[in-house]
Amino acid sequence: MNPFARFIARRLGFLIATFIIFVLVVFALPRTIPGNPLAALLYQIIQQAQTNPDLVTAVQKRLMEEFGIGRPLHIQFFEFASRLLQGDLGTSISFYPRKVADLVFAFLPWSLGLLIPATIVSWIVGNFLGALAAYRRKTTVDNALLPVFLTLSQTPYYWLAMILLYIFAVMFKIFPLSGAYSTLKIPALTISFILDMLYHYVLPFLSIVSGAIGGWAIGMRSMVIYELGADYVSFADSLGLPDSKVLRYVFRNSMLPQVTGLALNLGLILGGALITELVFSYPGTGFLIFRALSTLDYPLIQGTFILLISTLLLANFIVDLIYAYIDPRIRTGYVGE
Amino acid sequence: MVPPIIKDLFKIKKFDISLALFVGIMLTGVFGSILYNVNPLAAVGPPEQPPSDRFPLGTNSWGRDNLALLLSGIESSIYIGLTAALISIAIGVTIGVISGFKSGLTDSSLMLVTDVVLVLPSILIMMLIAAYLKERNPFFVSIIIGLTSWPWVARAVRSQMMSLKTREFMYMSRMAGLRDMRIIVEDLLPNMMSYVFMAFVLLMSGAMIAEAGLSMIGLGVTKGTSLGIILYWAQILEAVRRGLWWWFIPPGVCLVALATSLLLLSTALDEYFSPRLKGG
Amino acid sequence: MNTLALGLKEVERVTLLKAEGVKAYYSIRQGYVKAVDGLDLVIDKGITLGVAGESGCGKSTLMNALMMNVKLPLHLIEGTIALDGEVISKMDRSMLKKKIWGVQASMVPQSALNALMPTKRIMDFVRDVIKHHLNVTDSEIVSMAKKRFEELNLRVEALDLYPHELSGGMKQRAVIAVSTLLNPKLLIVDEPTSALDVSTQKQVLKMLMELKTTGITESIIFVTHDIAVLRQIADYIVIMYAGKIVESGSTEDILHDPKHPYTYCLINAVVTPEPEVRKRGLTSIPGEPPDLINPPGGCRFHPRCVKAMDECGSVEPVLAKFRGNRLVACHLFK
Numbered sequence: 001m002n003p004f005a006r007f008i009a010r011r012l013g014f015l016i017a018t019f020i021i022f023v024l025v026v027f028a029l030p031r032t033i034p035g036n037p038l039a040a041l042l043y044q045i046i047q048q049a050q051t052n053p054d055l056v057t058a059v060q061k062r063l064m065e066e067f068g069i070g071r072p073l074h075i076q077f078f079e080f081a082s083r084l085l086q087g088d089l090g091t092s093i094s095f096y097p098r099k100v101a102d103l104v105f106a107f108l109p110w111s112l113g114l115l116i117p118a119t120i121v122s123w124i125v126g127n128f129l130g131a132l133a134a135y136r137r138k139t140t141v142d143n144a145l146l147p148v149f150l151t152l153s154q155t156p157y158y159w160l161a162m163i164l165l166y167i168f169a170v171m172f173k174i175f176p177l178s179g180a181y182s183t184l185k186i187p188a189l190t191i192s193f194i195l196d197m198l199y200h201y202v203l204p205f206l207s208i209v210s211g212a213i214g215g216w217a218i219g220m221r222s223m224v225i226y227e228l229g230a231d232y233v234s235f236a237d238s239l240g241l242p243d244s245k246v247l248r249y250v251f252r253n254s255m256l257p258q259v260t261g262l263a264l265n266l267g268l269i270l271g272g273a274l275i276t277e278l279v280f281s282y283p284g285t286g287f288l289i290f291r292a293l294s295t296l297d298y299p300l301i302q303g304t305f306i307l308l309i310s311t312l313l314l315a316n317f318i319v320d321l322i323y324a325y326i327d328p329r330i331r332t333g334y335v336g337e
Numbered sequence: 338m339v340p341p342i343i344k345d346l347f348k349i350k351k352f353d354i355s356l357a358l359f360v361g362i363m364l365t366g367v368f369g370s371i372l373y374n375v376n377p378l379a380a381v382g383p384p385e386q387p388p389s390d391r392f393p394l395g396t397n398s399w400g401r402d403n404l405a406l407l408l409s410g411i412e413s414s415i416y417i418g419l420t421a422a423l424i425s426i427a428i429g430v431t432i433g434v435i436s437g438f439k440s441g442l443t444d445s446s447l448m449l450v451t452d453v454v455l456v457l458p459s460i461l462i463m464m465l466i467a468a469y470l471k472e473r474n475p476f477f478v479s480i481i482i483g484l485t486s487w488p489w490v491a492r493a494v495r496s497q498m499m500s501l502k503t504r505e506f507m508y509m510s511r512m513a514g515l516r517d518m519r520i521i522v523e524d525l526l527p528n529m530m531s532y533v534f535m536a537f538v539l540l541m542s543g544a545m546i547a548e549a550g551l552s553m554i555g556l557g558v559t560k561g562t563s564l565g566i567i568l569y570w571a572q573i574l575e576a577v578r579r580g581l582w583w584w585f586i587p588p589g590v591c592l593v594a595l596a597t598s599l600l601l602l603s604t605a606l607d608e609y610f611s612p613r614l615k616g617g
Numbered sequence: 618m619n620t621l622a623l624g625l626k627e628v629e630r631v632t633l634l635k636a637e638g639v640k641a642y643y644s645i646r647q648g649y650v651k652a653v654d655g656l657d658l659v660i661d662k663g664i665t666l667g668v669a670g671e672s673g674c675g676k677s678t679l680m681n682a683l684m685m686n687v688k689l690p691l692h693l694i695e696g697t698i699a700l701d702g703e704v705i706s707k708m709d710r711s712m713l714k715k716k717i718w719g720v721q722a723s724m725v726p727q728s729a730l731n732a733l734m735p736t737k738r739i740m741d742f743v744r745d746v747i748k749h750h751l752n753v754t755d756s757e758i759v760s761m762a763k764k765r766f767e768e769l770n771l772r773v774e775a776l777d778l779y780p781h782e783l784s785g786g787m788k789q790r791a792v793i794a795v796s797t798l799l800n801p802k803l804l805i806v807d808e809p810t811s812a813l814d815v816s817t818q819k820q821v822l823k824m825l826m827e828l829k830t831t832g833i834t835e836s837i838i839f840v841t842h843d844i845a846v847l848r849q850i851a852d853y854i855v856i857m858y859a860g861k862i863v864e865s866g867s868t869e870d871i872l873h874d875p876k877h878p879y880t881y882c883l884i885n886a887v888v889t890p891e892p893e894v895r896k897r898g899l900t901s902i903p904g905e906p907p908d909l910i911n912p913p914g915g916c917r918f919h920p921r922c923v924k925a926m927d928e929c930g931s932v933e934p935v936l937a938k939f940r941g942n943r944l945v946a947c948h949l950f951k
Contacts, residue, residue: 154596159589235732239720267458
């Protein structure tokens with residue numbers, strides 16, 4: 001097997017193993033944490049069932065079914081896993097009788113619509129600005145940009161969102177306050193709807209992008225400064241290669257760790273974006289999770305988290321693929337630390 | 338006698354500024370809540386008042402003094418940040434040291450665990466655990482944060498261990514027949530102290546922000562307040578829409594200032610302890 | 618101003634590189650590190666010159682200065698450097714890149730292991746270098762590279778590999794080959810053998826000699842602390858101490874009959890199976906390397922010199938002709 005395929009297989013195996021571990025954790029947590037509310041709830045339902053069977057609601061029946069206490073834990077897990085593999089993530093309590101899977105797939109696209117472009121844009125722009133600051137190190141450009149990047153990298157997206165909302169939606173009523181589209185409109189593929197959607201898209205998008213840019217810029221700046229002192233740079237210089245060409249070498253090599261960094265930071269960006277959705281009442285998975293957690297809608301919690309993690313792991317895998325392709329050292333089997 | 342390292346560090350401008358900023362805010366929180374003797378959780382005035390002489394930052398929807406809340410929130414956030422960072426550093430250094438020192442199966446399995454925790458987004462794990470706990474005191478929250486933030490430290494410490502392992506002074510100790518533990522504590526750990534301290538500072542900054550994130554979804558501490566919780570209530574009660582800027586801007590500014598000053602501190606430490614890059 | 622006249626018979630002397638009064642300092646917070654402090658050097662065509670001395674004596678700085686590769690915090694404070702008649706010390710960086718570097722003079726860095734661009738195949742890097750200087754087609758570039766590699770006994774297949782796929786010795790030789798692709802007249806090599814095992818060292822030295830015999834390069838200057846290397850390929854040797862030249866002459870003379878006390882110590886301090894050393898026994902050089910920010914007054918070596926006389930502490934000895942083409946800077950040999 002060539003080194004490339006070996007690398008991919010290893011990563012895939014790891015991600016699948018991680019997924020399985022996560023599913024185990026999601027399954028075990030509500031059922032094993034001492035004093036957990038689920039047990040109390042189920043106990044309550046059982047009591048109810050014994051004293052007044054007719055008062056047990058359909059919702060409660062469903063819950064009992066899916067969280068079947070009384071059956072041994074590993075049987076429960078087996079049932080859970082087999083249902084999972086069939087795509088059945090259970091029925092939501094707070095949105096009864098809608099199925100969890102349907103709910104997630106209804107809300108997920110809005111989150112992805114924000115996340116994917118925002119991540120890509122912030123990565124590209126952030127790296128560009130970082131490289132610029134590094135190249136113009138210790139000049140006014142760098143000295144001005146660096147503190148901005150540092151501060152931005154520590155600013156939560158959701159707080160930036162509040163600031164942006166306050167300035168651009170309250171003080172100067174330029175952009176809308178909430179939602180992904182006006183409440184009066186019905187989602188349809190019309191120009192007017194798309195424009196309305198974009199209009200609502202701007203502030204959430206900007207919040208995530210500005211929050212994420214700082215981190216990329218700082219990382220790229222350090223990388224480029226480091227690479228600029230590398231041996232291959234001075235050798236290429238000494239052979240007369242023009243500065244522009246040598247810089248291109250530097251950027252090319254500095255990008256590689258930034259791609260790895262992307263894989264590592266996907267989780268952070270996801271988390272930040274989800275919370276930011278709340279500030280905008282954006283109809284994405286963030287809203288769904290918030291609702292699920294505050295109402296302790298166990299099936300919904302389980303299902304949303306599992307699907308979210310799957311998406312994340314898939315994204316991780318894609319980034320790994322890209323990295324393996326662009327780093328010739330992976331392709332030719334170089335195993336370094 | 339002040340050790341020379343401390344003296345040298347204080348000569349660096351960046352170090353002084355960032356340390357001053359962080360300590361400044363911290364002391365404001367600590368002494369502020371003593372001097373400004375208002376119970377943050379008691380209703381002391383009419384609800385939703387804008388800033389005035391009596392209430393410098395106004396009151397929230399329950400008539401609580403926002404300034405008192407802010408000061409208490411600073412203390413709380415710093416406490417959680419500190420505790421969570423301590424937990425993370427303990428886990429991370431332990432795993433990193435063991436993994437780096439003993440290669441082979443121990444190393445591979447520890448690194449597998451590390452990678453799994455690394456890949457899973459900490460916020461989601463934290464949310465999951467926090468949701469299932471009925472009571473969340475600051476220590477519990479710190480544990481939750483601490484349990485999910487250590488992987489990068491473990492990896493970094495491991496590489497340091499692996500490179501230190503091959504240095505000359507190690508051979509001396511090995512030849513003298515010293516037991517592993519003694520080698521680790523006497524030879525290797527002192528060399529890593531500078532990095533560990535830097536990692537601790539970064540962990541603290543990350544933990545404060547993580548706590549704020551948890552609180553924003555309503556999964557922060559169940560009793561008391563923190564910077565994140567102030568923001569949570571501001572969000573729930575639509576402070577932005579209603580233009581009540583004194584409610585959500587000060588806590589955010591404090592949080593960002595605390596985290597940024599810690600970040601600056603860590604870069605100052607990094608520059609001091611790492612070899613100079615060419616070109617200065 | 619004493620010129621170091623090395624080369625062939627007086628009549629056939631053709632100068633390639635002439636450096637006069639070169640002072641190259643590093644600016645740091647505490648002041649200037651006077652790495653090269655007033656030095657003259659003339660290298661003729663067809664000569665291999667070895668520059669030897671302790672670490673920190675300024676050899677590498679000198680090499681950079683001769684190429685006019687002066688990146689901050691290094692400054693060329695004073696001095697003129699002329700390569701084949703052309704004054705290069707007045708050229709700016711882009712001019713140097715265009716006309717001199719890679720074309721007239723090339724430098725092989727000390728750590729050649731990472732000198733090649735790690736994420737490009739060697740052939741692609743070569744392509745970039747050649748394309749920048751010459752106006753030739755791609756296929757011409759490929760054949761140029763292949764031919765040159767063959768000429769120097771390097772595996773042509775290496776061109777299609779990434780640097781990390783080559784062994785240490787291969788990399789070193791590939792770097793030397795790449796740096797001489799455009800037949801620079803002068804090749805400067807910084808420690809050609811320090812990180813290599815003995816058999817690879819032999820290959821590298823053989824390659825350097827071939828560069829001259831095949832006419833690819835006219836003159837070579839190399840820096841080393843390895844007496845064995847000097848013995849094998851140097852025609853002439855220059856001994857540096859604390860930023861100054863203290864002695865120079867033919868390899869034969871210097872190694873068999875060192876005059877300056879420092880040279881004498883240096884030759885003897887090396888653990889090599891040199892017959893002369895075995896005869897004279899090992900001597901280590903007492904004292905510590907000099908402070909280049911505030912070098913000792915008078916002769917810079919006097920604090921460590923066993924033969925130091927009174928005037929050595931106050932009057933700096935001039936690099937003067939001793940015998941034939943030998944130059945020594947020492948009060949013992951005036």
